[in-house]
Amino acid sequence: MKIFKSHFWYTKSQRNGIFILVLLIILFQCSIVFDIFSSDKIVDIKQTEILAFQKQIDSLKVVEIEKRKPKRYPFNPNYITDFKGEKLGMSLDEIDRLLAFRKTNKFVNSKNEFQKVTKVSDSLLDEISLYFKFPDWVVKRNQSNSISQPRKAQSYSKKTDNKKAVSTTDINKATAEDLQTISGIGPAFSERIIKYRSKLQGFSFNNQLYEVWGLEIEVVDRVLSIFKINQKPIIKKINVNIVEFKELLKNPYINYDLCIKIFNYRDEVAELQNISELKNIKDFPLDKYDQIVLYLFAE
Template sequence: MKIFKSHFWYNKSQRNGILLLVTLIVLLQVFIVIDPFSRDEKINLKSTELLAFQHQIDSLKLIELESRKPKIYPFNPNYITDYKGEQLGMSLDEIDRLLAFRKTNKFINSKEEFQKVTQVSDTLLNKIAPYFKFPDWVVAKNNKSKSAATSNSVQKSYNKKRNYKLTTTDINKATAEDLKTINGIGEAFSKRIIKYRSKLQGFSFKEQLYEVWGLDKEVADKVLAVFKINEKPIINKINVNTVEFKQLLKNPYIDYELCKKIFNYRDEVAELQDISELKNIKDFPVELYDRIVLYLLAE
């Protein structure tokens, strides 16, 4: 007992120190378990700031990826190697066709010849063709050939127009081929004129030709120098007092706003006694009156 007593017997100051130490240890353990500095708040992954930051990171990643891509510089397609062809996106078969062609001591002088020899797709050709660099004499030769082809095409077109015999000189009966005899009128404009003529139910005034979208006045004057309004069209007029809204909108000179004004005016007066009463409508386009009344009457 004396042995144990010598080891466990403490004075009051020592016992107080041990008690304080134990208390501190217990408090420290409680502090660790509770962890008052921990945050239970959940981070909003869809917050504006976080999304903006993520977008910035994605942009930087794209810039980095673009900078790593091999840059394409102008090159002569006759000297494409296996490595160069692979970089450009060509398949092994396409590269082999090119190399086999070059072994015959022949040269490719245009992007069309390149596609013909290699059989690359149109998509790949459009992607790499802008980087093709041919010798100056080849470029000059190609330009000369294109100019000659264009000249021949223009000459053939001119001869065709000159030799064509008109079926009529009435603009309301002229066919697309008749109209194409006029210099400046091609396939597109001839169809556009006929389409607009159908919309109008025929040209009643020669000035209506100037309304064809995209047609220059000089070209229109050339058309009117050859084609005239020999017979005015017979237009089916509709009664402004009974016409429905959608039907009135079909008038080529009446837009939505004017259509509303006409209907409001009709409601005010109950019935139009004469078609000229349309001029009483506020902001009515008087300059279009002659054209608008081609399709309307008051009964």
């Protein structure tokens, strides 16, 4: 009994403490029930400080929304796929027109040519053409054409007066003498063109002539006004799955770094089922894809 009695026996000071604690609990509960500490004061939300704070919140929301929007990066419009075209807002007919044009081994080299081929609206063209990225030589050629158009017309008129006969108009069969009939091409440049043509095993695209080192854009334009690719060359292709490193490096459009990437990718997938798988390689030069695959096949 003494054990139980010791637990329920309180001194006078302890009883006073319990009474005060109970009283405080009752007062706190009453304050909650009757909302004693509430304030009926109305806050003016149009105060300068509140408006400034709200404006700051709104600006942060706008920044966050912009961050979450999908970003667009510069791209070559010649390689737009169905998926990419749909994301850009193009219709299926517009995409199909571009793909059909590309199957002819031709390229669009300006936003005006892109609209002419795809027939996209002016509003859509203005929106997506900001992200068009053409090869540097195309940009330089377009700029040169716009600046030197009057001068080119004058040079052509002079050329007409002294026009010489050529043995052929096929760029892949033209001799050094044929090329020298073009203003701006002498013995050195004519031999350089023929040497580069041999390295390529023949010109397959007109734009390959712009790759000849030191040849000015205006001169190339004059060459292409006379000489055309009447018959595509027969190029000896090699199997990318069995080719050796040194042999692949002979491809005129493949440098050492790209060669390593191709071999690493081949080791990763074991074997390429289709030559288009090259596009899956990170940082693969898509603008040179058509030229590179002239010399390769997958089997």
